[in-house]
Amino acid sequence: MRVLVTGGAGYLGSVCAAQLVEAGHDVVVLDDLSTGHRDAVPDGCRFVEGDLADAAAPLLAEGVDGVLHFAAKSLVGESMEHPDRYWRGNVLTTFRLLEAMREAGTPRLVFSSTAAAYGEPDQTPITEDAPTRPTNTYGATKLAIDHAIASYAAAYGLAGVSLRYFNVAGAHGRFGERHAVETHLIPIVLQVAAGKRESVQIYGDDWPTPDGTCIRDYIHVDDLADAHLLALQHATPKQHRVYNLGSGSGFSVRQVIDTCREVTGHALPTQLAPRRAGDPAVLIASNELAHRELGWRPTRTELPRIVGDAWEFTRTYLYP
Numbered sequence: 472m473r474v475l476v477t478g479g480a481g482y483l484g485s486v487c488a489a490q491l492v493e494a495g496h497d498v499v500v501l502d503d504l505s506t507g508h509r510d511a512v513p514d515g516c517r518f519v520e521g522d523l524a525d526a527a528a529p530l531l532a533e534g535v536d537g538v539l540h541f542a543a544k545s546l547v548g549e550s551m552e553h554p555d556r557y558w559r560g561n562v563l564t565t566f567r568l569l570e571a572m573r574e575a576g577t578p579r580l581v582f583s584s585t586a587a588a589y590g591e592p593d594q595t596p597i598t599e600d601a602p603t604r605p606t607n608t609y610g611a612t613k614l615a616i617d618h619a620i621a622s623y624a625a626a627y628g629l630a631g632v633s634l635r636y637f638n639v640a641g642a643h644g645r646f647g648e649r650h651a652v653e654t655h656l657i658p659i660v661l662q663v664a665a666g667k668r669e670s671v672q673i674y675g676d677d678w679p680t681p682d683g684t685c686i687r688d689y690i691h692v693d694d695l696a697d698a699h700l701l702a703l704q705h706a707t708p709k710q711h712r713v714y715n716l717g718s719g720s721g722f723s724v725r726q727v728i729d730t731c732r733e734v735t736g737h738a739l740p741t742q743l744a745p746r747r748a749g750d751p752a753v754l755i756a757s758n759e760l761a762h763r764e765l766g767w768r769p770t771r772t773e774l775p776r777i778v779g780d781a782w783e784f785t786r787t788y789l790y791p
Contacts, residue, residue: 478541479622480507537579717756
C-alpha cells in the first residue's frame with residue numbers, strides 16, 4: 472500500500488511512518504518542519520518538505536492508497552490566544568487536503584483526532600457516544616475536522632477514520648517525543664531527570680482521587696501506531712468511524728512521578744501549584760469499540776515500560 476503521512480517528521484507521525492515501513496508499505500512523508508525534525512523521518516521513506524495546503528495535491532495525484540493525517544497545531548494555550556492560527560492551520564488546511572483527496576480519488580483517510588473533543592466528561596471511561604463539548608479552540612478545530620470527514624464520507628464515498636487520543640507516551644527506538652514547547656507530564660518529568668528542569672509542578676493535590684492528584688489514561692506510542700495501521704486496513708467506503716485510543720485504566724500524577732523516580736534513579740523534586748482551569752479530575756478512555764471493530768488492544772500498558780522507553784529515548788537521543 473502506498474501511504475502519505477502528513478506530519479510524519481513529528482512524534483506520532485514518525486512512529487507510525489516507521490511501523491508502516493517495517494510492515495512493507497511504500498511511505499511518503501510530508502512535513503513543513505515547523506515543529507517536526509528532519510532526522511525523525513524514518514529510513515526508507517520518501518520525504519517531501521512543504522506546506523500541506525500546497526504540497527499534498529501533487530503528491531496525491533501521483534497515486535496514493537491512503538493518508539495518515541497528523542499535521543496540526545496542537546498547543547491548547549496557544550489555541551486560545553491565537554485561534555486564527557488553529558482554524559487556518561488545522562481546519563482550512565485539512566479542507567484543502569480533503570479536496571485534493573477527492574480530486575485524486577484517494578480512498579482512505581485516518582485522522583489524528585483528540586480526546587479534547589469531549590471537553591470535561593460527565594463520566595468515565597469515556598465512550599465514543601459521549602457528548603462532544605470541547606473547552607478550547609484546539610479541541611474545537613479537531614472536532615470540526617471530524618465532522619468534515621463524516622460529510623465527505625457520506626457525499627463522496629471517502630473511507631474515513633478518526634482516532635481520538637488520550638495521553639500518548641513512550642518511544643519507538645530513536646523516534647520519541649521532543650517538542651519546542653513541552654506540555655506533557657512524562658517528558659517534562661524526564662527533562663528534570665536529565666537536568667534540563669529544576670522540578671516538576673503538580674497542579675493541585677486536593678482532587679477527588681485516591682492520592683489527590685489527577686488521573687490520566689496513558690497509551691504507548693507503539694500501541695497507538697498499531698491502531699493506525701489497523702484503521703487503515705478497516706476503513707470502509709462511505710463510512711466515518713470514530714475510535715477512542717486509551718488503555719482503559721489510569722495513573723495519577725504522583726504515580727507517574729514515582730515511576731519515573733524508579734526508572735531513572737533520580738529524586739525528581741516537585742512543587743505544588745494551583746489547579747489549572749478546565750482540568751478534569753479523571754480522564755480514562757473506553758477502548759471497547761476499537762477492540763470490537765478493529766481488533767485492537769493495547770499491549771504495552773505497564774507504566775514502567777512506557778516510562779522506560781521514553782527515558783531510553785531521552786538519554787540516548789535527546790540529551791546524550
